[in-house]
Amino acid sequence: MPEDLDYFESEDFKEILRQYEESVKSGERIYMDADDLTDIADYYHYNNRLAEAEDAISLAIEYNPEAVGPMLYRAREALEKKDFKTAEQYADKVEPLDSIEGIYLRAEILITKGELDSADELLSGYIKDLPEDEYADFVKGVVGLYLDYDQFAKAFEWIARTTNNDSVGFKELMARTLFGLGKYKDSERLFNELLDKDPYSANYWNALAGVQYMKEDYSGALTSSEYAIAIDPNDANGLLSKANTLYAMGNHDEALKFFQKYSEKVPDDEFGYLHQAICLINKGLFKDGLEKLKKAVSVSAIDSIHLPEIYQEMAFTYNTLGQMEKALWCIDMTEKLDCDHFHMGVIKGHILLANQKETEAEAAFAKVLQDSGNNPKVRLRIIISYHDNKFLHFAYNAYLDFFKTVGEDYKEGYAYLALCCNELMKNDEFLYYLKKACDCNPEEARAILGEFFPAHMDPKDYYQYALEHTDD
Template identity: 35%
Template sequence: MIDFNKELYFKTDKFKVLLDRYEKSTSQGEPFYLDPEDLTDIAEYYQYHECDEKALSTIDRAIYTFPSAVEPLLFRSRYALLRENDVEKAKYYAQQIIDTSDYDYKYLHAEILIHEGKPEEADEYLRMGVDDLSPRERADYVYDVVNLFLDYDALDCARKWIELIDDKSGKDYRETSARCYLLNQEYSQAEELYMQLVDQDPYSAYYWTQLTASQYLNGKISEALQSSEFALAIDSQCEDALLAKANCQFTLGQLADALDFYHRYSALRPNDGYVESLIGSTYVKMNNLEEALIHYNKAILLANSDRSLFIDISKQKALLLSSMGLRDKALLVIEDCINTAKNNIADLHVIKGYIYMDAGETDEGLRQFETAITLSDNDPFIIYQIGTACYDNGEYDLTYDALRRITIENQDDNPIDGWAYYAACCAKMGRADEFLYALRKGCEVNPAEVSIVFSNILHPNIPFTDLYEFIKNKFIK
């Protein structure tokens, strides 16, 4: 995971000269000494730009030349963990690090535990020796641990560590707390803290971009767009700000402008399969399906080394092919994903069922949904996906049964997803009281879903706080 400071370093003349000399030495066979830290920086740069083969070649050279150096082994272990999803390989490289008291080794060991589904064990491991640190070392260590847990969405563990921070008035504390609020979907609180941070440091493109994210997720799309423009005024090449602005424009329906900024981002990150898929989705919105298919195909090629992203984009491609009436091609894409994934394939059977339903083969679609429910052991999120698939295909009785099961009949688990679709389904079926109840719940717990489901009657800038009354007045006269 590349932090913002490392992104800035990649843009410096110092790094550009280093990279140029390294690439000339490798292409021309000229000797050029680099220490392990420099080689690791170059590998991180290649990985950041989705050049995985170059990244691995560089880091393998570093490990061969400096077998006991910590930085290359850290990189290779994390690469195995995050890109190859190979815990055993990650452990293999981690075990070659001699100094196990090194902070970076401790963070890596904790990452492996978290990746194995053991965040509490990682928490216990990281607490060993924390009381022996000096106040300055302890503060730095605690912030590192908090951010590590936040990187893995382990919010409960992160909050325990935040309580160990003594200075709760500083910039670091506000920044870390804002990240927690974002992760916990408390967007107004996050926005307030990022507003304080940009007031304190108005020339930080990073803070403006984070403010953009909090405003966007809080439904303040125009404000988010303005914040992204402030970030770009500070750094016109800020990739996160370019992407954030494009997303705002997409949401506001400014599709041509969104394409322009997605392409500006892609000019800086040409190997980013995710953003290539966003370009495809923009063309879908513009009803240019052939062009969308071209970009989905390109995105799939770029995402080939990231299996999770590869499957996500393939699902989008399959749905596009289905909408184009190309049922058999759509099914082939999903079958390829099922064969590739092997495990955790319930959601792929949902997509398969959607394709059959879209082709008018409702019975086969239902069989695929039953398979998905069985494979997932009645996972509420799979049932949610089935409900939305039925809704999109006009099967409102099926939608009602599925979504009622995970909302009204499952309130002890405080469900977040499904209320908006359930409300829309009730509106279609004339169930006014249930519609209003579900709509209110949706606006309380997941207003973003409400704004998506009812986007055809909403203007883009309506605040989340006004959603309930606005939609109610549209339906209840």
């Protein structure tokens, strides 16, 4: 993929893409440079239009099977499938033609294998013999490579190797690196500086929206995503950014509209259908939500990171519709997926408990607890399930026993105990555990108890507010 995604916004690329798409539409073959066709394939792949990407790269290989661009594309396809042998065969072909791209590819193979130190050693060894005028560009490529694999600490180390970091390219890489390291304030500052120089970059606006979203500055994120959409109404990333932000703000009606628009642009991405479903379910439209979840499954790859969540949402939705067996089937479908199987085991018990299958639920909970080695997080989730299913006295005693067992240093769960005390009208204990929850885990306190307090109130103020309103 081109290092600078702004290339996809450039007039040069748009013209190449237009010519190609017109030829496809007319059925008349057009001769194009193999690297241009690879860029088109990258563009389609980036936008999850995989069938169109395959057509473009196949044509590039037909025109020039020895071109470096198409070989790199095929190598990275192999890496996505963990087919290291094929990727290394392509590296052998690329290296004599373009030594720098060859070394990047070999490093990428090592990173994908999890051999990060070996990759870094390979890259560090190569840079020793590079001419000075190639040094900065090589470093930039290495940083981009590490960012592609979310190796933000390594990216930061390589940025520090060059003093030529005031250029637009390095500033963008630094902004992305700082974002990955959780340095949102610094990342936001750099993206604003980039936008001062290029205010019509949809990619920069989307990146800024992402930073603001992580800072929970939803108003700012919404504005930034709207700028991106104003620049390019067909920008899928802008549509998705706005949808995510609206959802975080609790505006499910508007979020649904923008998730729908996103899915129209990227019809093969299960993420859009999953979140359409969540919006519909939050609106009480369970059957409509279920249809979107089925659509999400139909377009998902078997190794999709979203598939466990899709099946989880399907399980809860089927259960809400009174179809317990189908709900349990959805949980069974996650057994061979790469996910938190203890979490799924707890959900299975929760569904059984919700359907008054207490004996079966107890057996399911016992199994997952044993499989997890009596993991405290799993034990707490099981207690919360009894709490959610209104076994309040059982949950209350289980919470107390749990906190005696895990000790004073355990920070999770106090907000749930406070909630349970409130539901049981144990007011003094509610106040005690409310304070405990706000002191040791304010984020959990906000998530579980925030509905009892004014919007935007800091959890550190919950206790005093509750004291002053205990008779309300």
